[in-house]
Amino acid sequence: MQLISGRKWPPILRYARGRPFARVDDVIPGRLVRRALLRRDRLLLPIDPVHGLERRHVERLLARPPRAGLLSPPPARR
Secondary structure, rough: HHHHHHHHHHHHHHHHHOEEEEEEEOOOHHHHHHHHOOOOEEEEEEEOOOOOOHHHHHHHHHHOOOOOOOOOOOEEEE
């Protein structure tokens, strides 16, 4: 399933063309979710297909919607 799900992401990213976007899906490759954590301009919310979209997903989208730009890098450790 990981291979199949990976094929749909390049067209989605091309369509977004750097614009902020959110994606709620039951199949989001873990590597994409991890990469998206460092970005403000994309929000990837994996959902459990058994439970579907839940109130907490909607609350997350409303509380912190995607915005343009990258997150600030963490401060350098000394």
